[in-house]
């Protein structure tokens with residue numbers, strides 16, 4: 365992978381320091397406009413946000429809680445809603461749609477009167493109903509104005525997707541008996557999505573959003589349901605009696621009433637943001653687990669390849685290869701590419717080789733002898749299938765994304781405190797991994813510098829180990845690619861990689877989730893992936909205390925970088941009534957609010973260079 369342009373190293377911004385305070389930080393010469401905060405109205409007639417007067421109906425037309433993944437999709441000025449085929453020909457970097465996940469709710473920071481003890485327990489049906497409207501996703505038209513990026517209130521594109529939105533299950537598991545509930549005999553109609561962490565975009569104008577920590581939405585002791593297969597399945601996703609008590613108010617979330625409802629969550633969801641009437645689809649082809657996200661490699665005339673991670677300790681990295689081939693411009697054909705194909709789990713061997721192992725019913729151990737009835741079972745119990753195949757248990761795989769410049773794929777492994785001494789493997793070399801690491805997957809090369817992502821073989825290497833490069837304990841010591849000591853400043857190191865994005869030059873931008881345990885804010889670090897400064901990070905953005913940064917997303921021209929600050933002021937004892945701070949409003953009438961920022965260079969140039 366040595367054929368990337370030399371310009372990939374020109375990250376010339378002035379690095380910011382490690383800090384921990386109640387502000388966000390960007391380098392000199394940059395500014396960060398606030399675009400959207402929890403509660404901001406999406407409709408023209410909705411008034412200012414008064415959190416103490418919030419109702420579920422109000423929340424359904426306002427920006428949701430805990431913004432995570434962000435996708436920017438350009439708008440074509442001559443096209444309207446429902447005309448995605450025209451919009452996808454546009455590279456408009458000043459007018460588009462922002463598609464933003466709302467991962468989860470935190471009632472103690474959303475409602476007055478919650479105590480730490482009651483933080484996980486709903487106290488009224490109305491609170492639970494508000495929370496169900498505050499999670500999910502927002503689609504909102506945005507435009508760049510002389511005063512910065514602004515949402516277009518009342519736009520026909522603006523839409524909230526929540527835990528009550530009608531959706532369709534598609535692919536090999538759809539309609540299986542394990543997806544049937546009292547409310548849905550078809551096993552194909554689901555209401556809503558939850559735990560929406562990261563995601564991806566397709567070249568046919570749709571957005572993919574992940575269902576990650578869905579188990580927390582379900583209440584009940586799995587041992588109290590008769591079916592042993594489902595009891596084991598529900599335990600694996602953390603469903604327990606003392607989870608959120610949504611089931612007390614909405615029986616769908618009580619597994620003793622609806623034991624199959626959790627099987628309808630834990631999928632990737634695809635929807636068309638250009639068509640506000642479209643029905644989102646849960647893609648069973650991409651398996652069921654705690655999805656961080658899935659990102660695509662799309663090459664004309666070849667199958668679509670998609671990569672994703674299961675963000676839990678000792679879980680796996682996955683790859684999907686579509687049955688059909690990608691034909692640019694043929695949307696009717698392309699729109700079904702993710703509904704048929706093969707899912708694989710990754711095995712990372714000693715010596716830097718690896719193999720993708722197919723999750724196909726009837727092959728190898730995936731048979732009735734091991735309790736799989738059909739392909740639906742393989743997909744619903746994906747973790748169990750991948751483990752039987754001998755996939756490598758990883759240190760919590762978060763984003764897995766391909767650098768469009770060097771065509772290599774990068775795996776963010778956030779941490780794994782549960783990896784005991786003796787459980788290390790070549791790709792996860794640290795016992796009790798507190799700082800996380802990043803792997804580089806190099807698919808075999810083919811002509812023109814393009815790599816064969818559909819090959820079942822690959823090579824891999826450790827791109828970096830998170831942590832302080834000067835840590836006394838060698839097990840905690842960070843290592844940044846092949847950079848010589850001193851190639852990064854004392855603010856260049858970071859921990860707990862989570863989301864990742866690439867700029868036009870192929871520089872990698874890593875968003876973190878966990879640096880506060882190491883004494884400084886979460887934020888963004890940018891680095892080259894090639895050349896002398898490969899894996900030498902520079903610190904670009906810092907969060908207000910308690911916050912995590914998600915969803916870095918560039919506009920096509922690279923001149924705007926959108927970021928999501930999730931759960932600001934989320935620290936022990938911080939509550940709605942007595943928060944640690946009130947970022948970003950600093951208004952005594954408003955709690956801290958998760959918010960999306962648009963970062964730009966004051967001279968209008970590309971961000972980073």
Ligand code: FEO
Nearest residue numbers: 561576656675762
């Ligand atoms: Fe929701 Fe994997 O971070």
Ligand code: CA
Nearest residue numbers: 432467912930
């Ligand atoms: Ca998160």
Ligand code: CA
Nearest residue numbers: 561562762862
């Ligand atoms: Ca994440």
Ligand code: CA
Nearest residue numbers: 762778862877
């Ligand atoms: Ca995370």
